[in-house]
Amino acid sequence: MNAASADSGVRIEGVSKHYDAEGGVVRALEGVSFDVDNGEFVCIVGPSGCGKTTLFRIIAGLDDATDGAVYLGGDRVEGPTPDMGVVFQEYHLFPWRTVRGNVAFGLEKSGVPEAERRTRVEELVELVGLEGFEDSYPKALSGGMKQRVAIARALAADPALLLMDEPFGAVDAQTREMLQTELLEIREETGKTVLFVTHDVEEAVKLADRIVVMDKEPGRICETVPVDLPRPRSRSDAEFGGYYERVLDLIRSA
Amino acid sequence: MATDIRNELERARTDEELPLAGVDGSRALLGSLGVVAFLGLWHVASLFQPAYVLPSPLAVGGTFYAEAASGEMITALGQSIQHWLPGAVVGTTLGVAVGIALAWSPLLDDLSAPVVRLLRPVPPLALIGFAIAWFGINNAGAAFIIAIGAFWINFYAAYGGVEGVSEDLLDVARSLGVEGDLELVKSVVIPAASPEIMTGIRTGLGRCWMLVVASEIFGVPGIGRQILRAGQNLQVDVVIAYILVLSLMFLLVDTAFRAVQRRMLRWR
Ligand SMILES: Nc1ncnc2c1ncn2[C@@H]1O[C@H](COP(=O)(O)OP(=O)(O)OP(=O)(O)O)[C@@H](O)[C@H]1O
Numbered sequence: 001m002n003a004a005s006a007d008s009g010v011r012i013e014g015v016s017k018h019y020d021a022e023g024g025v026v027r028a029l030e031g032v033s034f035d036v037d038n039g040e041f042v043c044i045v046g047p048s049g050c051g052k053t054t055l056f057r058i059i060a061g062l063d064d065a066t067d068g069a070v071y072l073g074g075d076r077v078e079g080p081t082p083d084m085g086v087v088f089q090e091y092h093l094f095p096w097r098t099v100r101g102n103v104a105f106g107l108e109k110s111g112v113p114e115a116e117r118r119t120r121v122e123e124l125v126e127l128v129g130l131e132g133f134e135d136s137y138p139k140a141l142s143g144g145m146k147q148r149v150a151i152a153r154a155l156a157a158d159p160a161l162l163l164m165d166e167p168f169g170a171v172d173a174q175t176r177e178m179l180q181t182e183l184l185e186i187r188e189e190t191g192k193t194v195l196f197v198t199h200d201v202e203e204a205v206k207l208a209d210r211i212v213v214m215d216k217e218p219g220r221i222c223e224t225v226p227v228d229l230p231r232p233r234s235r236s237d238a239e240f241g242g243y244y245e246r247v248l249d250l251i252r253s254a
Numbered sequence: 255m256a257t258d259i260r261n262e263l264e265r266a267r268t269d270e271e272l273p274l275a276g277v278d279g280s281r282a283l284l285g286s287l288g289v290v291a292f293l294g295l296w297h298v299a300s301l302f303q304p305a306y307v308l309p310s311p312l313a314v315g316g317t318f319y320a321e322a323a324s325g326e327m328i329t330a331l332g333q334s335i336q337h338w339l340p341g342a343v344v345g346t347t348l349g350v351a352v353g354i355a356l357a358w359s360p361l362l363d364d365l366s367a368p369v370v371r372l373l374r375p376v377p378p379l380a381l382i383g384f385a386i387a388w389f390g391i392n393n394a395g396a397a398f399i400i401a402i403g404a405f406w407i408n409f410y411a412a413y414g415g416v417e418g419v420s421e422d423l424l425d426v427a428r429s430l431g432v433e434g435d436l437e438l439v440k441s442v443v444i445p446a447a448s449p450e451i452m453t454g455i456r457t458g459l460g461r462c463w464m465l466v467v468a469s470e471i472f473g474v475p476g477i478g479r480q481i482l483r484a485g486q487n488l489q490v491d492v493v494i495a496y497i498l499v500l501s502l503m504f505l506l507v508d509t510a511f512r513a514v515q516r517r518m519l520r521w522r
């Protein structure tokens with residue numbers, strides 16, 4: 001671990017999570033450690049049930065670890081914080097708020113003045129390509145649009161980290177590809193550090209600077225794979241297939 | 255009583271979901287037909303009964319007009335509104351507030367559960383003794399009885415609504431910097447539970463009109479008192495005329511509130 005990652009980016013240090021269940025203790029996570037450097041895009045992949053969501057919730061401060069700690073920019077994460085923009089698979093928009101209202105939510109809570117809020121919301125709506133839908137309620141939006149709103153909402157407070165749990169898992173393949181491209185553009189534009197959970201290996205190879213591959217029972221890291229490919233990446237690239245096979249093998253043998 | 259309230263809330267909810275109930279042309283036509291048939295049957299039945307058992311619809315119409323013209327009806331309505339309004343406002347407010355608090359806080363819920371179970375089967379009418387002892391035979395006593403009725407309906411509606419609030423939305427709010435119970439309740443719990451709360455308020459407002467009669471049973475003047483007194487004098491036409499006033503008030507308030515509800519819940 002280098003000095004830089006200690007005071008920027010994310011450090012996950014020896015995180016374990018045990019659940020008491022019938023038939024013994026479930027070791028959902030066992031001694032998970034890795035760093036995400038500032039500005040880095042890291043994907044976490046692994047088989048279903050390997051503890052990805054558990055880890056996501058602990059990093060987000062929504063659940064406590066049984067053991068270990070998470071640091072963001074050198075500070076220990078003790079609970080949910082607006083320094084992380086959190087995006088869930090099922091969007092979880094506030095249905096009683098419009099697109100504008102959803103994006104503005106965090107800004108209202110942190111007391112950003114009205115005028116500043118307006119400009120910021122406008123910027124974000126434009127960033128995720130939802131101009132014209134500012135006054136729509138979530139019920140009128142498609143899955144892809146809802147996830148764009150959720151991303152804009154998560155970015156509103158200008159968090160140090162964008163943390164996402166299978167964010168594109170609930171939309172159709174075409175929309176998913178579009179959202180992936182847009183996410184890379186957003187990341188290009190904002191320079192955010194991104195920690196992205198997925199079970200889709202292709203998605204991970206397409207997006208990540210580095211892929212953290214997880215193992216099941218107990219949930220732990222089996223390998224970290226840096227993806228050294230120029231962007232935009234295409235699955236038809238020869239090297240893309242190489243990474244894809246390698247990560248898939250790691251998961252299969254996990 | 256509790257299942258009663260649940261059924262009532264359930265009915266109110268499904269009722270709401272009927273798109274444009276009553277506006278549809280054939281529905282309106284069938285409805286008018288039904289009214290005419292009802293009045294016809296009533297009229298025919300009244301031919302075979304003395305007026306003190308069942309007056310004809312026309313006779314009731316005449317009585318309604320006479321009571322309205324004499325000003326007695328307006329006076330009685332004014333008096334009843336002085337029971338209905340404070341009773342409904344206080345009962346609704348407390349019911350919603352307590353329902354939210356108990357559903358949100360496991361501690362309060364555990365503390366209050368036995369007391370709630372003990373109190374909820376008590377019909378508002380059984381509390382007349384308290385109404386008299388605490389407030390006396392006056393507007394406040396009558397309002398108290400109405401408030402009790404409104405309280406429970408709103409309590410259960412709000413409680414159920416808050417129980418159903420998605421934990422995920424709370425997580426989102428926390429991750430966006432919302433801290434503390436009060437802030438979470440204000441910014442997520444209440445809006446998320448507002449459909450159920452609104453249904454409760456609407457059901458409660460209706461129930462309060464029904465309770466107007468009960469609340470005046472111990473001698474406070476108003477529409478209910480008029481109904482009870484006319485009944486004792488075997489003036490069934492007067493009884494029906496004043497029941498009609500309650501029905502009309504119910505209809506008026508319900509329609510108005512439904513419009514408010516639609517507006518506030520247009521996001522659904
Ligand atoms: N609240 C809980 N109580 C008991 N066991 C739990 C709980 N939450 C998760 N688990 C267990 O922990 C393990 C990891 O679950 P988790 O949801 O983190 O996996 P995941 O990698 O996100 O899976 P998926 O790919 O299906 O989303 C599983 O075995 C799961 O059954």
Ligand SMILES: [Mg+2]
Pocket residue numbers: 052053054
């Ligand atoms: Mg998961």
